[in-house]
Amino acid sequence: xxxxxxxxxxxxxxxxxxxxxxxxxxxxxxxxxxxxxxxxxxxxxxxxxxxxxxxxxxxxxxxxxxxxxxxxxxxxxxxxxxxxxxxxxxxxxxxxxxxxxxxxxxxxxxxxxxxxxxxxxxxxxxxxxxxxxxxxxxxxxxxxxxxxxxxxxxxxxxxxxxxxxxxxxxxxxxxxxxxxxxxxxxxxxxxxxxxx
Amino acid sequence: xxxxxxxxxxxxxxxxxxxxxxxxxxxxxxxxxxxxxxxxxxxxxxxxxxxxxxxxxxxxxxxxxxxxxxxxxxxxxxxxxxxxxxxxxxxxxxxxxxxxxxxxxxxxxxxxxxxxxxxxxxxxxxxxxxxxxxxxxxxxxxxxxxxxxxxxxxxxxxxxxxxxxxxxxxxxxxxxxxxxxxxxxxxxxxxxxxxxxxxxxxxxxxxxxxxxxxxxxxxxxxxxxxxxxxxxxxxxxxx
Ligand SMILES: Nc1ncnc2c1ncn2[C@@H]1O[C@H](COP(=O)(O)OP(=O)(O)OP(=O)(O)O)[C@@H](O)[C@H]1O
Ligand SMILES: [Mg+2]
Numbered sequence: 346x347x348x349x350x351x352x353x354x355x356x357x358x359x360x361x362x363x364x365x366x367x368x369x370x371x372x373x374x375x376x377x378x379x380x381x382x383x384x385x386x387x388x389x390x391x392x393x394x395x396x397x398x399x400x401x402x403x404x405x406x407x408x409x410x411x412x413x414x415x416x417x418x419x420x421x422x423x424x425x426x427x428x429x430x431x432x433x434x435x436x437x438x439x440x441x442x443x444x445x446x447x448x449x450x451x452x453x454x455x456x457x458x459x460x461x462x463x464x465x466x467x468x469x470x471x472x473x474x475x476x477x478x479x480x481x482x483x484x485x486x487x488x489x490x491x492x493x494x495x496x497x498x499x500x501x502x503x504x505x506x507x508x509x510x511x512x513x514x515x516x517x518x519x520x521x522x523x524x525x526x527x528x529x530x531x532x533x534x535x536x537x538x539x540x541x
Numbered sequence: 542x543x544x545x546x547x548x549x550x551x552x553x554x555x556x557x558x559x560x561x562x563x564x565x566x567x568x569x570x571x572x573x574x575x576x577x578x579x580x581x582x583x584x585x586x587x588x589x590x591x592x593x594x595x596x597x598x599x600x601x602x603x604x605x606x607x608x609x610x611x612x613x614x615x616x617x618x619x620x621x622x623x624x625x626x627x628x629x630x631x632x633x634x635x636x637x638x639x640x641x642x643x644x645x646x647x648x649x650x651x652x653x654x655x656x657x658x659x660x661x662x663x664x665x666x667x668x669x670x671x672x673x674x675x676x677x678x679x680x681x682x683x684x685x686x687x688x689x690x691x692x693x694x695x696x697x698x699x700x701x702x703x704x705x706x707x708x709x710x711x712x713x714x715x716x717x718x719x720x721x722x723x724x725x726x727x728x729x730x731x732x733x734x735x736x737x738x739x740x741x742x743x744x745x746x747x748x749x750x751x752x753x754x755x756x757x758x759x760x761x762x763x764x765x766x767x768x769x770x771x772x773x774x775x776x777x778x779x780x
């Protein structure tokens with residue numbers, strides 16, 4: 346999650362204070378990605394260093410906190426962010442893929458059980474997200490979009506797990522038939538083995 | 542706690558001695574008032590068989606199906622049929638609407654079969670159609686409706702009157718994702734607001750996620766579930 350671009354997006358219309366940005370960021374995502382104020386100020390400092398925002402001359406509030414505004418370079422960066430699709434490299438799913446690959450590679454692991462446990466657990470988070478969606482159905486559309494995004498990726502994971510299971514049972518069946526046909530030829534195989 | 546539907550050690554063997562298919566093997570499933578349970582599993586895993594046994598449309602080879610505490614096996618055919626009309630709503634995989642009847646007549650049917658007076662039956666049927674948000678289609682014939690609208694009529698027929706159990710076999714099969722969600726919202730509301738016990742068969746994880754519990758069938762065996770057990774749920778609510 347890019348905090349940097351999130352803050353730029355919130356600054357697009359008017360200058361804002363750090364604490365304001367934090368509040369609005371959390372409101373937009375309904376605290377799905379809680380930010381602490383330290384993260385906000387560290388990010389603002391970096392953005393300022395890179396010339397994407399500047400502390401506005403006009404506004405320091407009574408406590409001496411700066412008002413930040415977006416620069417032209419910041420606007421260009423923000424436009425680029427919205428235009429660029431998010432790539433799917435290093436996602437948590439990868440850990441799952443690796444876990445399954447290893448479950449298959451290492452003897453004595455019940456892969457179906459691993460798949461079923463994962464499916465049940467992912468479904469549980471999907472149930473929770475759906476419950477939130479139901480409660481919040483008249484709420485902020487931005488929050489509902491975030492929820493849907495999480496529901497869709499959970500769904501994709503479950504479909505992938507179903508697919509893995511189907512592939513696996515097909516694979517096992519064909520493995521069984523090939524050993525079965527080997528069994529039929531066993532006397533010959535045996536002879537061939539003895540000759541070697 | 543009150544289990545409206547209680548399935549115990551249910552097995553169903555299809556076919557004759559030559560070619561036996563064990564569609565269900567020792568399935569236990571209890572559904573409480575207000576609870577929605579989703580059944581998922583690959584094609585042929587026994588989902589429809591489970592539902593038809595639960596609804597008294599098919600007889601178990603062994604095990605029990607209790608509806609409001611009554612074992613269906615101890616009732617005669619007539620009593621089972623009456624229970625089905627009064628207590629159990631069933632949404633079929635292919636809707637099963639009667640083409641020669643209008644929407645409202647289709648919905649009235651279970652009530653009329655149960656000897657409710659036509660005027661009263663019509664009133665209830667219109668209320669059910671309103672509840673599934675298609676009151677304006679009351680006098681339309683099924684052939685002149687979209688798939689989603691037919692699906693709603695089928696659901697209205699399943700909820701009309703004082704049904705305690707709603708069994709739905711892929712009720713979102715032919716629908717786009719948005720219409721499917723609306724159907725789930727509807728089933729959910731029936732359970733939440735009317736204390737109906739619902740069982741939903743679906744291939745769609747998004748739709749299953751609306752349920753309180755999701756159970757998984759593989760080759761006729763329940764292999765797991767997601768979501769709290771109903772007992773746990775009750776404990777949380779009374780805290
Ligand atoms: N009347 C029948 N006679 C013989 N076998 C049957 C009969 N009905 C179902 N079966 C078999 O029982 C098994 C379970 O069928 P069932 O219809 O319950 O599966 P399902 O999970 O609903 O599948 P789908 O997702 O395709 O609807 C299958 O192997 C099926 O071929
Ligand atoms: Mg089926």
